[in-house]
Amino acid sequence: MSTKKVKIGNISIGGGERVAVQSMITTLPKDEKSVKEILRLEKAGCDIVRFAVKDELDAKAIKLLKEKTNIPLVADIHFDYKLAIASIENGADKIRINPGNIGGDDKVKAVASCLKEHGVPVRVGANTGSIEKSFYAKYGSSAKALGESTLKNIQVLEKQGVENIVVSVKASNVPLMVESAEYIRSKIDYPLHLGVTEAGGGDMGVIKNSIGIGSLLLKGIGDTIRVSLSTDPVDEVAIGKNILRAVGLDKNFVDIIACPTCGRCEWNLMEFYKKVEDRVKDINKPIKVAVMGCVVNGPGEAKEADIGIAGGEKCVIFKKGEVIKIVEKEKIEEEFFKELDKCLK
Ligand code: SF4
The missing domain is CATH 3.20.20.20 (Dihydropteroate synthase-like)
Incomplete structure (x- = not known):
C-alpha cells in the first residue's frame, strides 16, 4: 500500500x-x-x-x-x-x-x-x-x-x-x-x-x-x-x-567498495582509499569503484566494480573483474586516477 x-x-x-x-x-x-x-x-x-x-x-x-x-x-x-x-x-x-x-x-x-x-x-x-x-x-x-x-x-x-x-x-x-x-x-x-x-x-x-x-x-x-x-x-x-x-534508494553517487585488508595485503590500501574517497566524494554518478588489498582475490571479489585497483608487488587496474593494466607501484596513483577520471566523465 x-x-x-x-x-x-x-x-x-x-x-x-x-x-x-x-x-x-x-x-x-x-x-x-x-x-x-x-x-x-x-x-x-x-x-x-x-x-x-x-x-x-x-x-x-x-x-x-x-x-x-x-x-x-x-x-x-x-x-x-x-x-x-x-x-x-x-x-x-x-x-x-x-x-x-x-x-x-x-x-x-x-x-x-x-x-x-x-x-x-x-x-x-x-x-x-x-x-x-x-x-x-x-x-x-x-x-x-x-x-x-x-x-x-x-x-x-x-x-x-x-x-x-x-x-x-x-x-x-x-x-x-x-x-x-x-x-x-x-x-x-x-x-x-x-x-x-x-x-x-x-x-x-x-x-x-x-x-x-x-x-x-x-x-x-x-x-x-x-x-x-x-x-x-x-x-x-x-x-x-x-x-x-x-539502502539503495539513492544510486546517484560513487560507491567505493574496499576490502578490510588482511595478511595478504601488500600495499598501503588505507592511504590510497582516502585519496580515492577525496576524488569522488562530490560526484553524483552511479559508479562503483573498488580498492582491494591483493591481486589474488581483489579483482574477483570486486567483479561488479566499474573500475578497481588491487595492490601487490605490481598493482592491477581492472574493469568489471577484467584486468586492463598492470602497473608498477610507483606509478599507481597516476595511472589509476587517469582511468578513474575517464569513468567519471
Ligand atoms: S582482497 Fe586480498 S587483502 Fe583484501 S581482504 Fe581479501 S584476501 Fe585480504
Whole structure:
C-alpha cells in the first residue's frame, strides 16, 4: 500500500516520490543567523528544514526566511494555536503541531481552517514523551501506546476536514521506534516521517539512526527522514543521504567498495582509499569503484566494480573483474586516477 502524496512547498513526499531528507536549524527564525543556517543545509543537500517557533516574532520572521531561502520551511509549534496560524500566514510550508494539546475544539478548528485555506500540510505524531495519559496507563511506553496516541491526533484533524497530514512516531529506543512506525504504517496511508529521537552523537548516534531509519526504509516504510544527532545539522544531512544510499534508494553517487585488508595485503590500501574517497566524494554518478588489498582475490571479489585497483608487488587496474593494466607501484596513483577520471566523465 503506497502512501498519499503530500505537497510541502516546492516538493512532494509520499506516493512513490523519493524519500526526502530533513534537518532542523538550532537557531530561532528571528535570529539573524537563521538564513545562513538554512542556506548551509540547502548546500549540504537538505530537502526540508524545520525550526522551532517560540513567539510572534519568530512567526513573523518566516516571511524573510521564505524570501531568502529555497527549500520548504516547517514551523515547529508547541501548544500555541495562534503561533500555528501566524506561521502559516507568514509562509510556513508545513507546520508541526499536536492538535491534542492545543487547548480544545475551537482552537483546533481555527488551525484546521487556516491549514485548509492556505493548502498547508501538518505533521502530527507522538514520541515517548508525549504519549497521551490514557494510552500510557493502558499500554505503557509501547508501540501500541505511541501508535494509538498518534491515531487520536490524526482523527482530531480529520474531523475538521484536514487531509494534508504527515505522521511521525518517534522514540530513542531503536526497536520501539521501528515497531511503532510499523504499527502506525499498518493503520494509515499518510506519508510517514522517520526519526530516532535523542539518538545522541558520535558513533553510537550514527548507528542508532542508521539502524532505526535504515531497517524501516528497507521494508518500504518512510517518506521523509531526519537523522537526529547532537552535532552540526549539516552532518545530519550527510548521514541521512548516506543512509538512503546504503539502502539503495539513492544510486546517484560513487560507491567505493574496499576490502578490510588482511595478511595478504601488500600495499598501503588505507592511504590510497582516502585519496580515492577525496576524488569522488562530490560526484553524483552511479559508479562503483573498488580498492582491494591483493591481486589474488581483489579483482574477483570486486567483479561488479566499474573500475578497481588491487595492490601487490605490481598493482592491477581492472574493469568489471577484467584486468586492463598492470602497473608498477610507483606509478599507481597516476595511472589509476587517469582511468578513474575517464569513468567519471
Ligand atoms: S582482497 Fe586480498 S587483502 Fe583484501 S581482504 Fe581479501 S584476501 Fe585480504
